[in-house]
Amino acid sequence: DAGVTQSPTHLIKTRGQHVTLRCSPISGHKSVSWYQQVLGQGPQFIFQYYEKEERGRGNFPDRFSARQFPNYSSELNVNALLLGDSALYLCASSLAADQPQHFGDGTRLSIL
Amino acid sequence: GQNIDQPTEMTATEGAIVQINCTYQTSGFNGLFWYQQHAGEAPTFLSYNVLDGLEEKGRFSSFLSRSKGYSYLLLKELQMKDSASYLCAVIHNAGNMLTFGGGTRLMVKP
Numbered sequence: 001d002a003g004v005t006q007s008p009t010h011l012i013k014t015r016g017q018h019v020t021l022r023c024s025p026i027s028g029h030k031s032v033s034w035y036q037q038v039l040g041q042g043p044q045f046i047f048q049y050y051e052k053e054e055r056g057r058g059n060f061p062d063r064f065s066a067r068q069f070p071n072y073s074s075e076l077n078v079n080a081l082l083l084g085d086s087a088l089y090l091c092a093s094s095l096a097a098d099q100p101q102h103f104g105d106g107t108r109l110s111i112l
Numbered sequence: 113g114q115n116i117d118q119p120t121e122m123t124a125t126e127g128a129i130v131q132i133n134c135t136y137q138t139s140g141f142n143g144l145f146w147y148q149q150h151a152g153e154a155p156t157f158l159s160y161n162v163l164d165g166l167e168e169k170g171r172f173s174s175f176l177s178r179s180k181g182y183s184y185l186l187l188k189e190l191q192m193k194d195s196a197s198y199l200c201a202v203i204h205n206a207g208n209m210l211t212f213g214g215g216t217r218l219m220v221k222p
Contacts, residue, residue: 033210042116042199042212043155056209090154092210098142098203101210103154 002027004093004104012110013081021076021107025093031055032074033101034066035090043090049074050097086111114138116213118200123219124190132185132216134200146174146185147199149215155199158185187218195220 005024013019025032031050035043048056049068068074072093078085088108092101116136124130136144143162147155159167161176161183173186185198197215204211 035210035212042201042215045209045211048209058209100145100157100160102157103147105154 004091004102006089006091006104006107008107009105010108010110012112014112015081015083017081018077018079019081019109021078021089021091021109023074023076023091023093023104025072025074025091026102029093029095029102030072031094031097031099031101032068032072033092033094034074034076035092036060037088037090037106039088046076048097055097081111083111085109114202114204114211116200116202116211118198118213118216120214121217121219123221124187126190126192126220126222128190129186129188130190130218132187132198132200132218134183134185134213136181136183136200136202136213138181138202138204138211140204141178142203144174144176144183145201145203145210146172146183147201149197149199151196158198190220192220192222194218 007022033048034046037043045058047066052068063079066076088106090106092103094101118134146158149155159174166175171188176183199215200213
């Protein structure tokens with residue numbers, strides 16, 4: 001079975017632009033979470049979606065938004081990009097919100 | 113709020129045993145996870161502790177004491193490929209969000 005898949009793998013943007021990152025969960029997993037990981041630090045929680053509803057939101061500005069589709073895939077949108085948004089963005093899926101999460105390979109976002 | 117502490121770096125010798133500690137303060141504790149992350153790769157799930165005690169899985173074991181807000185990951189018979197960052201993460205029922213520590217970078221030397 002395929003694991004969590006994320007696209008694109010790498011992305012380069014400039015300040016002020018917006019970006020959409022995509023995630024397909026493991027088949028059968030209904031919960032998707034998004035994390036931001038800056039080099040040398042642990043992942044920081046951004047959003048969790050379960051059954052297409054937002055179940056949790058981390059301490060990120062309103063420039064960050066997400067949604068989950070009927071097939072349980074998810075998108076993370078970031079507007080008005082800042083240099084500090086440069087990071088690895090990880091998507092994780094799980095059977096339910098409190099079950100072990102399995103991570104995709106991430107999207108490495110670079111802001112110039 | 114939530115706070116998770118773990119050592120930044122550790123060094124151990126191939127074939128030895130190493131214990132990586134994690135302490136946490138959190139409200140609504142719902143479980144603790146350990147993940148392994150090799151440089152440039154995604155975290156991979158190692159263990160999940162909900163109740164107090166030791167969970168053993170091959171060369172890796174994880175322990176939890178909820179009353180002390182303490183966990184450790186024990187790696188036995190260390191191999192060079194175990195060189196990686198080890199992330200402690202707590203799940204709490206406030207939105208079921210997962211809060212990670214900063215990670216412990218383990219270097220295994222010959």
